[in-house]
Amino acid sequence: MATADIHITEETHHDGHEHDHDHGSNFWTTYIFSTDHKMIAKQFLITGIFWALLGGTLSVIFRLQLGFPEAELGWLRPFLGDWITSQGKIDPEFYLALVTMHGTIMVFFVLTAGLSGTFSNFLIPLQIGARDMASGFMNMLSYWFFFVSSIIMLTSLFIETGPASGGWVIYPPLSALPQAISGSGLGMTMWLVSMALFIISTLLGGINYITTIINLRTKGMSFSKLPLTIWGFFFTAIVGLLSFPVLFSAVLLLIFDRSFGTSFYLSDIYINGEALPNQGGSPILFQHLFWFLGHPEVYIVILPAFGITSEIISTNSRKPIFGYKAMVGSLLFISLLSFVVWAHHMFVTGMNPFLGSVFMILTLIIAVPSAVKVFNYLTTLWKGNIRFTPAMLFSMGLVSFFISGGITGIFLGSAAIDIQLHDTYFVVAHFHLVMGSASFFGMVAGVYHWYPKMFGRMMDAKLGYIHFWLSFIGIYLVFFPMHYIGIAGYPRRYYSFTNFDALNSFTDLNMLVSIAAILTLSAQFIFIFNFFHSMWRGRRAPANPWESNTLEWTTPINPGHGNWPGEIPTVYRWPYDYSKPGAEKDFIPQHIPFSETLESNFEQENELIKLEGTDSKAIVIDGK
Amino acid sequence: MTSDIKIVDDAKKQLSMHPKKFGLWLFIVTVVMIFASLTSAYIVRQAEGNWFVFELPWQMWATSGIIVLSSVSMHWAYISAKRDNLESIKIAISITTILAVLFLVGQVYIWGLLVDENVFLVGNPSGSFLYILSGLHGLHIVSGVIFLLIVLNSTFKYKTHSKNLVQIEMCTTYWHFLGGLWIYLFIFLLLNH
Ligand code: HEM
Ligand SMILES: [Cu+2]
Numbered sequence: 001m002a003t004a005d006i007h008i009t010e011e012t013h014h015d016g017h018e019h020d021h022d023h024g025s026n027f028w029t030t031y032i033f034s035t036d037h038k039m040i041a042k043q044f045l046i047t048g049i050f051w052a053l054l055g056g057t058l059s060v061i062f063r064l065q066l067g068f069p070e071a072e073l074g075w076l077r078p079f080l081g082d083w084i085t086s087q088g089k090i091d092p093e094f095y096l097a098l099v100t101m102h103g104t105i106m107v108f109f110v111l112t113a114g115l116s117g118t119f120s121n122f123l124i125p126l127q128i129g130a131r132d133m134a135s136g137f138m139n140m141l142s143y144w145f146f147f148v149s150s151i152i153m154l155t156s157l158f159i160e161t162g163p164a165s166g167g168w169v170i171y172p173p174l175s176a177l178p179q180a181i182s183g184s185g186l187g188m189t190m191w192l193v194s195m196a197l198f199i200i201s202t203l204l205g206g207i208n209y210i211t212t213i214i215n216l217r218t219k220g221m222s223f224s225k226l227p228l229t230i231w232g233f234f235f236t237a238i239v240g241l242l243s244f245p246v247l248f249s250a251v252l253l254l255i256f257d258r259s260f261g262t263s264f265y266l267s268d269i270y271i272n273g274e275a276l277p278n279q280g281g282s283p284i285l286f287q288h289l290f291w292f293l294g295h296p297e298v299y300i301v302i303l304p305a306f307g308i309t310s311e312i313i314s315t316n317s318r319k320p321i322f323g324y325k326a327m328v329g330s331l332l333f334i335s336l337l338s339f340v341v342w343a344h345h346m347f348v349t350g351m352n353p354f355l356g357s358v359f360m361i362l363t364l365i366i367a368v369p370s371a372v373k374v375f376n377y378l379t380t381l382w383k384g385n386i387r388f389t390p391a392m393l394f395s396m397g398l399v400s401f402f403i404s405g406g407i408t409g410i411f412l413g414s415a416a417i418d419i420q421l422h423d424t425y426f427v428v429a430h431f432h433l434v435m436g437s438a439s440f441f442g443m444v445a446g447v448y449h450w451y452p453k454m455f456g457r458m459m460d461a462k463l464g465y466i467h468f469w470l471s472f473i474g475i476y477l478v479f480f481p482m483h484y485i486g487i488a489g490y491p492r493r494y495y496s497f498t499n500f501d502a503l504n505s506f507t508d509l510n511m512l513v514s515i516a517a518i519l520t521l522s523a524q525f526i527f528i529f530n531f532f533h534s535m536w537r538g539r540r541a542p543a544n545p546w547e548s549n550t551l552e553w554t555t556p557i558n559p560g561h562g563n564w565p566g567e568i569p570t571v572y573r574w575p576y577d578y579s580k581p582g583a584e585k586d587f588i589p590q591h592i593p594f595s596e597t598l599e600s601n602f603e604q605e606n607e608l609i610k611l612e613g614t615d616s617k618a619i620v621i622d623g624k
Numbered sequence: 625m626t627s628d629i630k631i632v633d634d635a636k637k638q639l640s641m642h643p644k645k646f647g648l649w650l651f652i653v654t655v656v657m658i659f660a661s662l663t664s665a666y667i668v669r670q671a672e673g674n675w676f677v678f679e680l681p682w683q684m685w686a687t688s689g690i691i692v693l694s695s696v697s698m699h700w701a702y703i704s705a706k707r708d709n710l711e712s713i714k715i716a717i718s719i720t721t722i723l724a725v726l727f728l729v730g731q732v733y734i735w736g737l738l739v740d741e742n743v744f745l746v747g748n749p750s751g752s753f754l755y756i757l758s759g760l761h762g763l764h765i766v767s768g769v770i771f772l773l774i775v776l777n778s779t780f781k782y783k784t785h786s787k788n789l790v791q792i793e794m795c796t797t798y799w800h801f802l803g804g805l806w807i808y809l810f811i812f813l814l815l816n817h
Contacts, residue, residue: 134644207654
């Protein structure tokens with residue numbers, strides 16, 4: 001009943017203003033405080049790109065230290081000021097700040113907000129056939145909470161005591177005690193405030209995504225006809241909804257420990273021989289709370305990228321996705337499992353070995369749905385009519401990274417091996433490949449693929465190829481050697497290795513890694529150029545540049561507010577009818593009824609024609 | 625146009641819910657997760673020993689009673705709205721609001737009693753947890769009171785009636801949830817203090 005109400009208002013509104021989309025809107029409501037999901041998506045994207053560049057730059061600075069410990073870095077003084085010591089070296093505490101901010105920025109601001117914020121916002125209404133998100137206002141709030149959170153995090157980089165420095169996992173007691181490290185002063189407070197706002201932003205976004213997907217699908221868009229992108233965003237939002245509140249609890253208790261003198265995480269601490277008053281807390285408690293978010297978080301980062309990849313690989317292989325149901329099932333299974341494996345980050349906290357084994361088994365089970373996904377990507381590619389668009393290359397790159405990074409997960413998941421490898425560069429290699437690079441490639445692939453829909457123009461493919469190969473090779477050169485460095489026992493987050501005899505080897509390998517990192521970052525500027533240049537100078541996009549099946553390509557090239565000028569198309573088939581035997585073209589979009597494709601229908605699909613009827617309004621709810 | 629409207633309704637009957645109500649339920653899920661994680665943290669921490677044990681003040685029974693009563697009056701408001709009985713909506717919501725404020729006052733009073741018992745926010749985590757749990761719940765009650773006032777306001781503007789129930793329905797859901805949440809916390813504390 002109520003849904004109908006909403007559609008009435010929307011539809012009448014729309015008919016009234018069909019020729020005048022910008023009726024009553026000005027610069028502020030169109031570009032700044034917009035409630036249109038497409039504009040909000042672009043806001044998230046641009047902010048995300050900014051953060052990605054900043055996060056990448058931070059990492060190159062600390063790579064300079066690791067690759068060239070003897071180098072004179074005085075020339076960075078104009079940018080970093082006193083964080084470069086008078087000997088021209090990076091201040092050791094600032095090194096920790098760099099690592100912390102790099103991690104925080106990349107995990108949360110780029111790969112969570114930048115990725116989900118962009119593509120969930122942009123694609124959910126367009127692909128399920130809705131005029132906008134369930135609540136445009138909440139959606140706008142979500143962006144602005146993110147924006148304020150960004151400003152606070154950014155400001156913390158410039159304060160005198162420096163930003164948070166306890167690692168992106170902010171373990172207390174280090175993060176709780178300003179006496180321990182200068183970054184745990186004001187910088188940490190700002191980190192916590194910023195993250196609290198970030199959590200609110202994510203929850204507002206997530207509530208909207210879930211509500212929209214469940215309630216605003218167009219006629220005929222049953223769950224079994226949803227594109228896998230939407231499934232990916234859907235599970236991401238659910239996982240986020242269940243796990244981010246837990247981070248909120250962890251952060252809340254930490255705030256009380258830091259600012260009000262409670263002892264949730266603190267006990268028996270001596271500083272310069274003097275005992276702190278805090279008694280009875282447990283730092284392990286923080287780790288439990290943190291990783292209960294932290295592990296699902298890594299899937300929040302990768303699941304949207306999975307969705308995007310499924311869509312792009314199927315479209316550009318000109319083949320139906322292999323095992324649609326298995327793809328959905330594995331997303332579901334991964335999401336469920338992601339809540340019961342958190343303690344694999346804590347094998348060395350002295351936990352009960354029996355409990356450790358339970359978590360080990362649960363962790364290793366994740367390899368099964370992960371392998372299903374990889375298998376299905378490969379079988380979709382197999383004997384496909386592959387079109388190597390830049391988006392396709394980046395998607396295939398994702399699959400490659402996911403395989404090479406996922407395999408090391410199995411090593412780390414075995415408690416006995418993890419005791420050796422924990423907190424070494426091996427872990428760094430693992431998660432940068434499987435999460436960082438894979439998810440980053442998914443995001444970039446998405447930008448190349450949906451750029452025409454976002455800006456009505458095409459990005460330059462040649463620059464895309466150069467960008468891809470430099471990034472792909474660069475990333476492997478950066479992270480592959482880290483496996484060796486890690487197995488050799490190099491701990492992560494160390495400022496310098498040259499002080500220890502045992503760790504004095506591998507300087508050449510570290511140098512190689514740093515050079516590759518600089519190259520990889522430089523290659524991203526090709527993308528940035530391509531991105532902004534094509535906005536004005538790119539070739540004008542055709543209506544359906546990739547000959548894709550999903551609904552967003554049925555909108556006008558530059559969709560206005562409300563997405564479809566007339567009625568929203570009805571959906572009759574799943575989104576993966578590529579190269580269907582007998583069909584005229586090698587793709588049949590979702591809104592084409594079976595009655596128009598008699599030559600390619602399967603038997604059971606011919607049955608469905610009856611239900612389509614003459615009155616195109618009566619529609620099959622579920623095509624099974 | 626008319627036929628259009630009917631279709632939208634028809635094709636979605638199975639799953640569709642009012643988006644705002646649905647959003648409220650999702651919000652409730654996030655609140656549940658916050659308290660679930662805090663109470664789990666409580667149990668995990670308690671299991672590690674060094675846990676200061678104290679008696680819960682009996683007045684907590686009273687505040688719990690108040691919150692249950694407020695749920696009853698909230699429901700009365702909802703039923704009155706369904707029956708278009710505007711006067712009793714106003715009375716019922718006012719009673720609910722007053723009970724809510726009483727509850728908050730009671731909770732703060734209980735904090736005072738705890739301080740007299742030498743249970744402080746700063747000190748053994750057993751006490752800190754109690755303050756955090758009841759304080760955070762209290763904040764949610766404050767948000768609920770704001771919601772109540774909004775509904776009260778629109779009742780005075782004749783906007784709450786049987787044809788326009790969404791707002792008061794959502795408020796009722798939220799209010800029952802907050803009451804239930806406190807009862808859960810109270811039982812939890814009774815069993816685990
Ligand atoms: C086969 C599947 C996987 C297994 C068995 C696995 C296992 C593990 C284990 C045991 C660790 C802890 C290592 C340590 O700190 O000693 C770890 C770290 C990590 N994993 Fe995985 N992983 C898998 C897949 C993934 C995926 C898909 C992602 C992200 C998309 C991911 C992201 C991470 C991250 C970010 C860390 C490091 C967190 C930190 O300490 O900063 N892993 N993984
Ligand atoms: Cu994990």
